[in-house]
Amino acid sequence: MIGAGYVGLVTGACFAEFGFDVVCLDNDTTKIDKLNQGLIPIYEPGLDSLVAQGMKSKRLTFSTNLKESVQASNIVMIAVGTPTNITDGHADLGYVYQAVKDVALAIDGYTVIVTKSTVPVGTGDEVVSLIKQTRPDLVEGVDFDVASNPEFLREGSAITDFMRPDRVVVGTDSQKARDVMQRLYRPLYLIETPILYTNKPTAELIKYAANGFLALKIGFINQMADLCEKTGADVQELGKGMGLDNRIGRKFLNASPGYGGSCFPKDTLALSKTARQLGAPCTIVDAVIEANTARKLKMAERILQRLRDRKLSKPRVAILGITFKPNTDDMRDAASLVIIPELLKHGVDVVIYDPLYYKNSDCLPHLAAQGITWGSEVTFASNRKEATLDADAAVILTEWHEFRGIDLSELQQSLAKPEGFLPLLIDLRNIYKTNEVDGLHYLSIGRSEVNNKIAI
Numbered sequence: 001m002i003g004a005g006y007v008g009l010v011t012g013a014c015f016a017e018f019g020f021d022v023v024c025l026d027n028d029t030t031k032i033d034k035l036n037q038g039l040i041p042i043y044e045p046g047l048d049s050l051v052a053q054g055m056k057s058k059r060l061t062f063s064t065n066l067k068e069s070v071q072a073s074n075i076v077m078i079a080v081g082t083p084t085n086i087t088d089g090h091a092d093l094g095y096v097y098q099a100v101k102d103v104a105l106a107i108d109g110y111t112v113i114v115t116k117s118t119v120p121v122g123t124g125d126e127v128v129s130l131i132k133q134t135r136p137d138l139v140e141g142v143d144f145d146v147a148s149n150p151e152f153l154r155e156g157s158a159i160t161d162f163m164r165p166d167r168v169v170v171g172t173d174s175q176k177a178r179d180v181m182q183r184l185y186r187p188l189y190l191i192e193t194p195i196l197y198t199n200k201p202t203a204e205l206i207k208y209a210a211n212g213f214l215a216l217k218i219g220f221i222n223q224m225a226d227l228c229e230k231t232g233a234d235v236q237e238l239g240k241g242m243g244l245d246n247r248i249g250r251k252f253l254n255a256s257p258g259y260g261g262s263c264f265p266k267d268t269l270a271l272s273k274t275a276r277q278l279g280a281p282c283t284i285v286d287a288v289i290e291a292n293t294a295r296k297l298k299m300a301e302r303i304l305q306r307l308r309d310r311k312l313s314k315p316r317v318a319i320l321g322i323t324f325k326p327n328t329d330d331m332r333d334a335a336s337l338v339i340i341p342e343l344l345k346h347g348v349d350v351v352i353y354d355p356l357y358y359k360n361s362d363c364l365p366h367l368a369a370q371g372i373t374w375g376s377e378v379t380f381a382s383n384r385k386e387a388t389l390d391a392d393a394a395v396i397l398t399e400w401h402e403f404r405g406i407d408l409s410e411l412q413q414s415l416a417k418p419e420g421f422l423p424l425l426i427d428l429r430n431i432y433k434t435n436e437v438d439g440l441h442y443l444s445i446g447r448s449e450v451n452n453k454i455a456i
């Protein structure tokens, strides 16, 4: 497994659990050193014990020695990052191609090279060319084959997603490679997981099309939420009413501050770029990207407007949750990275509480990249109560479990109470019901604003 990040580490640990010998490689030596000491560099529920089990059984090992590891393997999975290339919006394939070259130089027997990273349609064929170019002595079908095997796991439930996937997609034209992949995924046949065999371009495009479609569902419900706010309709019930139709399905119909994370933003952008480049623009996806980008700013404006109404000289806002979703430490493209800088830009002080980040500072580089530095304007609280004490607003940005059971009367007591206004709770995840927020000015998404007009 080349790349021991969210996908590589989870996938590697799961294959070891299935009984395969797996070596996870990474060119980040600190990461491999940590893993060899049993320290998990990311937060993913259940991963620590799965890795410990794999290490104990000696089926899961970690190394930086690519040549030795590749030569000992008959399958090499590439699970390195494919971030957005900031100059043109396409997927940056630099890490993938570097890994492919390194692998090609090491091959010494039939090896199936599998792209698990999310890569644009056509990359599999480029990988074949690159291998031939790097090692003209290697013959496709004899010394190597290339397969696409996109990954669909979700951070926060990655292990269950990997062990019990809705489907597995394998793209290859080689029967030999297909047989190898069939043996690899044999453990999933026992639970009757649908395994779709197709060609490389289709497999590559399935991943982007799936993410594009899910992003579209999110974008759609968010625009419906805006419409609900204008009409007195309730987006929660609207989503339920739509989702009960089996053709639509209930998932991904929760209104939110917009999608973020390590996949949807970059994958929608890459899909849009590829489609345009190939002369088949996906204008629907273009519209979703535009709406999602605007939405995050709009959410910041929604907070600022309520603060302005209160005419506070130096407002202070408690931000509850900064990761892009609960149960992960992943900050990539999180809504917080747009909303917090906007608040700061408008003179608001911010105190952050996130269940994962009060105890470490791994989020600081992500914040720093957005110009947010930890200092007098941005502070971290060690618990929720400390964050909300005397704050001019509490804003729920990530629906961590511990925010679902807040004692609202205690919150009401602890938030600031400027003259003429009730304490302000802004819930951008619709965790609370509008009829249980007595004594609070409660603003959620796609539902009526509660107690905003009460002057006390």
Ligand SMILES: NC(=O)c1ccc[n+]([C@@H]2O[C@H](COP(=O)([O-])OP(=O)(O)OC[C@H]3O[C@@H](n4cnc5c(N)ncnc54)[C@H](O)[C@@H]3O)[C@@H](O)[C@H]2O)c1
Binding pocket: 002, 003, 004, 005, 006, 007, 008, 025, 026, 027, 028, 031, 079, 080, 081, 082, 095, 098, 099, 116, 117, 118, 119, 151, 152, 153, 154, 155, 262, 263
């Ligand atoms: N994170 C997710 O939820 C998720 C889900 C499905 C698919 N994906 C896709 O999987 C791929 C990996 O994503 P991730 O979130 O695991 O990324 P990540 O950034 O967490 O991990 C990538 C790892 O690859 C290592 N790496 C880079 N180049 C290397 C090289 N030449 N040799 C060895 N190691 C190298 C990096 O050091 C890093 O540890 C991406 O294409 C992503 O789109 C991610």
